[in-house]
Every structure is written in C-alpha cells, then in structure tokens.
Amino acid sequence: MELHQLEYFVAVAEELSFTRGAQRVHVVQSAVSAAITKLEREFGVPLFERSRRRVTLTDGGVALLREARATLAAAQGARDAVAEVRGGLRGTVSMGTMFSTGPIDLAQVLGRFHAAHPDVVVQARQAAEGTAAHLAGLRDGVLDLAVISLTGPPPAGIVGWPVASERLLLVCPPGGRFAGRDGVALEEVADEPFIDFPAGWGTRAVADRAFAAVGLQRTVRFEMTLFKTAADMVRNGLGVVFMPESSAADFPDLPRLAVPAAPLTWTIYLAVADGRRLSAAARALLADLTDAAGPAAARAYLEVTS
Numbered sequence: 001m002e003l004h005q006l007e008y009f010v011a012v013a014e015e016l017s018f019t020r021g022a023q024r025v026h027v028v029q030s031a032v033s034a035a036i037t038k039l040e041r042e043f044g045v046p047l048f049e050r051s052r053r054r055v056t057l058t059d060g061g062v063a064l065l066r067e068a069r070a071t072l073a074a075a076q077g078a079r080d081a082v083a084e085v086r087g088g089l090r091g092t093v094s095m096g097t098m099f100s101t102g103p104i105d106l107a108q109v110l111g112r113f114h115a116a117h118p119d120v121v122v123q124a125r126q127a128a129e130g131t132a133a134h135l136a137g138l139r140d141g142v143l144d145l146a147v148i149s150l151t152g153p154p155p156a157g158i159v160g161w162p163v164a165s166e167r168l169l170l171v172c173p174p175g176g177r178f179a180g181r182d183g184v185a186l187e188e189v190a191d192e193p194f195i196d197f198p199a200g201w202g203t204r205a206v207a208d209r210a211f212a213a214v215g216l217q218r219t220v221r222f223e224m225t226l227f228k229t230a231a232d233m234v235r236n237g238l239g240v241v242f243m244p245e246s247s248a249a250d251f252p253d254l255p256r257l258a259v260p261a262a263p264l265t266w267t268i269y270l271a272v273a274d275g276r277r278l279s280a281a282a283r284a285l286l287a288d289l290t291d292a293a294g295p296a297a298a299r300a301y302l303e304v305t306s
Contacts (some may be wrong), residue, residue, distance in 0.1 A: 005035040006068040013065050016055050069141035080279040088118040091213045091281045096134035096146035097124050100247050102166050102268050109292045120281045124143040128225050132200030138273040144282040146271050149202020149282055160271035161292035161300035168242040168264040169256040170235050179255050190216040193239035195230045198223050203266055207242045
C-alpha cells in the first residue's frame, strides 16, 4: 500500500465520483481506478459499489476512509515537521467557517496569515448545514479546524474554546407592529411568522432553545442561508428574523430590537477534533485566529490545550 493510493481513494470517496476524484488529485482517471483496484485486491473486499449512475462506499470503504484520512494527515504532519525545521511553514489547512463570524474579521486574519506564510494553502469551506456539518467534518478528518457556534459545551470528540459572543437581535419590517421600539418580550413575538436559518446553524439553535425554555412554539415559514436574503424578506413584510448584532447592523433601515429577558447569546467557538495531531500550519492558524479574538479567547485556548 502506498500513500498515493490512499490519497486517490479518499478523493473518490469524498467526491463519490471517479471522474471528479481524478480531477481533484490531477491524474488521469485510469490511474485512480488502477490504484483503487490494487487496494481492493490487497484488502480482499470491494471499497466501492459502482453503477452507471452513482458510486457509493461499501462497508469496507467506510471503514477504510477514516483510517486513510488519519494516515494521510500523519504523513502530512511528518512533512510539516521537517519543513518547520528547515524554516517556514508549508502544507494545506482545511478550515470550516460559518457564513458570519461576528466580530472576528476572518478575511483580515487570513490575509495576514497568507502574508506571513505564503507556502501554506488555507482551504476555507462554508456549509449550508452550518455548524452541524463542520462538527461532522472535524470528526471525519475532513477539516483540521472550524469556526462554529455552540449553545453549550463541545460535543464528544470535539475540543473547542469560545472566542466571541454576541446577542441576537430581532430584525423586523419597517412600519410593522414593533417599529419604534427598542425592545420586545419573547412572548410578544411567538406568533410572528419567522424567517430563520436551517437546523444545524448556531443562531437557529440559540433561538429554538430560547423559545423552548419558556414553553413557546413559533412558526418558521422560510429557511435562508444568507443574511441579505433574510433581510430582503423582512423588508418585504414576510416575517421577522433573529440575527447576530454585527450582522443586523448591516441593514440600518430595518428595526432591530433587543429581547433582554431571553437567553439569546450567540457564542462562537474555535474547534478541533479531540486527539488529532495538527500540522504546524494548522496550529499557527489557530493561534492567529485566537489572538485576533482577544485576551479572553487566548486564556480559553490555554485552558483547553494545556
């Protein structure tokens, strides 16, 4: 078994396509097919179910995928360690991030990181499923680190530390029943039609928990993945939406109300998979992100990593 065979296998497994997998690793499809056939002979089990329309992993393929990712990560870690001794960071860091990172200027952090470490490639990924998708990516080894939102301690298999928090504000239509007010009670808005973000998003989880805590139910009529789209729908009278304060500030024409008595705090975490050895490049990016969030985030980072 050779590392390139595992690399080809992971590419096909993640793309669920031999064609896209070959494109991803920049080799001809016949070479990818031959490498995977050799793996199947070595293990004595098929790794993929192939049909004219789709490619799926077999049970053997599922079992191999996690180990293959870990093996490739360890090999990259060895390369990074040698490169660090030689001077300068190299390699690739895969990072999951939310559509909004609140007060953390992610683009600025990544710009400074690139200037300091030009030989490191940062692959930043967003997901329509939000935090839920990034947690799965960390566990499966697809992501090295992630910027996520949690409503409580990190789940099993994840190490995380808070780096920022904001209150959620209720964004309302202009001229609506709450226009001209600074605040509102949760009970007053329970019967409003809501525009919200998909299940799995941190802001959605915060809002759902707040209503559940007081025994209220609400109706979510629309699910969006862009703050601008949600704001446009509010502007046209289709409902109300909870947004982090920094995101709500982007739409000054819309009334923004606090809900002071409700637990509507959105907390941003940096997270990694528990027990996974990170490359020097990933550790450097984590440190930069933590530093950008301020002293409290740095203390939280030290608490979970010391």
